[in-house]
Amino acid sequence: MLRPVRLVACALLAAATLGLSACATAPLVRTDYDPTADFAQYRTWGFYQPVAMEQAGYSSWISERVREDVRHEMEARGYRYAAEGADLLVNFQGVIEDKTAVWQMPRSDVEWFYSYRHRSYVAVPVWYDETQVRQYRQGTLTVDLVDGKRNRMVWTGSANAPLTPGGKPEQRLAGIDRTVAGIFAKYPHRAGN
Structure with missing residues (x-):
C-alpha cells in the first residue's frame, strides 16, 4: 500500500521542482558534454523510455509541459522527431532539496x-x-541528450534555483517554459551541423 503514496509524493516532487517559475532570481544553468561525441551525425530525436520524471508509471501536467517545451526546442534546432530509432534521446528529471545557507x-x-x-x-x-542562517528549498531540472545507438549521454544541462511557495498555475507554466528555454540556450548544436 506504500506504492500509491510514493507515486503521489513523486508527482508533488515534480510539481514543486518545476515551480522554478516562482523564483526571485533566474535559475543557474550548467552544462557538460562528451568531448568524443560527433554532434554533426544527429538529425532525429525522441524521448528516452522511460523518462526519469515519469518512472512512477504515469505522466503529470508538469512532465507534459516539459515534453512540449523540449519538442519546441529540438525542432527549433532542426531535429526531426522519431518515435523509434532516433539519433538522440531526450531524458529529463526534477529534484527538490532542502538547503541551509549560513553566512x-x-x-x-x-x-x-x-x-x-x-x-x-x-x-x-x-x-x-x-x-x-536561512532554510530554503532548491529545485533542479536536468535535461540529458543520449546517443540512441550507444545509449550514452552526450550532453547534459541543468537549471537550479531556490523555490518560493505559492504562485499561480500560469506563472508556474511560464517558469517551466523559461527554465527549459534557459537550458537549451546553452546547447550550441543544430541538426546535422
Missing part, C-alpha cells in the same frame, strides 16, 4: 562602561560577526 554579517555596536577615573560612562565601539 556572517559584520556588525558594530557601542558598549557603555563606567569609568571610575572619569566618573562617568564611556562609549566603546565593538565590532563582531553575527551568524545568519
